[in-house]
Amino acid sequence: MSRIVFESERPIAQVDPVRADVACFVGLVRFLPTASISPALMQWLQAQGWIRTAPQNGVSTVDSPYARVTVQSDWTPGAAGQPTSAIADVPIPIENYTAFTALFDPGGTAASFGTDYLAAAVRTFFAQGGKRCYIVRMDDPVTPSDTPNLRGNKLQSLLPSTDYDIDNQRGWHGAGHLSGLPEVSFLAMPDLPVLCASQPSGAKGVEPKLPGGPAQFEECSPPAPTITSPLQYPAAAPRFTPDDYVAWAGTVQQVLRYLSQGSLREMLLVASLPMPQETDVAASQGNPSESLVQDLHDVINKVMPEPGDGWTGLEIGISTAFLQLGYPWIKTSGSDVLLEDLEPPDGALVGILARNALTRGTFTSAVKVQPAEIYDVSTVLPAEEVTVPDVPLVWGDNSVKPLIERISLFGPTPSGLALLSDVTTYAGESYRPGRIHRLVAVILRAARTLGDRIVFESNGPQLWARVRSALHQLMLRLWQLNALDGETVQDAFSVRCDSSTMTQNDLDNGRLVAIISFNAASTIELIHVTMALETSGTTSQASLVLAEAV
Secondary structure, three states: OOOOOOOOOOOOOOOOOOOOOEEEEEEEOOEOOOOOEOHHHHHHHHHOOOEEEOOEOOEOOOOOOOOOEEEOOOOOOOOOEOEOOOOOOOEEEEOOHHHHHOOEOOOOOOOOOOOOHHHHHHHHHHHOOOOOEEEEEEEOOOOOOOOHHHHHHHHHHHOOOOOOOOOOHHHOOHHHHHHHOOOEEEEEOOOHHHHHOOOOOOOOOOOOOOOOOOOOOOOOOOOOOOOOOOOOOOOOOOEEOHHHHHHHHHHHHHHHHHHOOHHHHHOEEEEEOOEEOOOOHHHHOOOOOHHHHHHHHHHHHHHOOOOOOOOOOOEEOOEEOOEEEEEOOEEEOOHHHOHHHOEOOHHHHHHHHHHHHHHOOOOOOHHHOOOOOEEEEOOOOOHHHOOOOOOOOOOOOOOOOOHHHOOEEEEEEOOEEEEOOOEOOOOOOOOOEHHHHHHHHHHHHHHHHHHHHHOOOOOOHHHHHHHHHHHHHHHHHHHHOOOEOOOOHHHHEEEEOOHHHOOHHHHHOOEEEEEEEEOEOOOOEEEEEEEEEEOOOOOEEEEEOOOEEO
């Protein structure tokens, strides 16, 4: 051995489009004024076209038509960079919490107001076992002096542009950056509750210290020893009125419409269900009132309605396979920097889903993954709300369903606090289990990756056979991993890609169509996935067809 070389930082990992554990956090966080961008991150940002250097004599040595990060004019590629202003509206790859705190304020500092929800979510994401995420900072966290208009502007900045164009990097803003992040599986926006709450109220049990009268002289004496108490803010965690829930659901719908396009359908929005404004935090610890549970059911009926007869869509309101809601809000070892020590559960839920994907397979239920660093929940729900009914549910009649069937709940168990349910908000059996959506996403990602390799090949029987073989091997592997039900391969799935799956119009336009039918493990319905590839184009597209009962 001639020498030993120590690397201070690993290079940014290359994009792996078949990963199923990567998250993207879009929201509000303070950029540290003293932060320096590492050489590895600078190299990544330059490769993505986000870097420009400050003009020197009117000329920038490094520039791009999409550049949004300006660094000092004497910067050279391969070196660390000092931005001339706070980084915003640019995706930053992060692979550990230390890398996050090197760039962003973790909360609990002199600049904090207890609203550092994105920073807390990222910390909890890595604490749960997440390994990689992207941070899209759009602004600083909410402050007490923020006007309603300013809050509205911050909220709007998080949302993708309405003129969606996956190939137009200039138009990627907020959550719209997912268009350029094909390896992301989960989107989290932890600031949505605080931005959508209209009437903040005083925190119960937390009183601001106000002057009691005119100054008076007192006899000097040695100060008595004091015990430093945990940081408390004289404000409440965000709580919603019925109108707030409607506005919040409308915002969530905007994001869901964006995720319903093209390859973005492989991604899942993970959000926190906001707390009702009438919640009495102190009383709810031991015996939650009936009014709280009724409030939650009223919210579900209003913004997550059940479809009636003849429903043929994947979404109604925010009842959709592309959304998981976490509840109740939680207390973690890092939530003491937040209002009332309460943290939205989306960061923890995303981290658990990521660890589940890495250790057990994303197509399995995440309820068997033991959470880390969560020591309490804001509300312990009644037993009937966290117990799965013995009889099959009837959908379409808007009857009251236990919360565990509509929301991904956290709650106490004999072995400690745990994730009690892993479900989407879909109002039906086919796509309600979260693992079903994630299984379909795995299949679509693999098909898209295959399509990217064959997009310029001639559309004919030879290519069809190649596609059939590749997709069959994928489904066979999933069956071997117990992601599919069936005693035999023939019982578990089928793959078709031949002249019967394509019309003459498809053939004339160079469009290849493959159809996969499969029985997901523990589901009562047969799921069909149709994938269409324009072999004469430059991108592949996958589209999801509705589940059909058998």
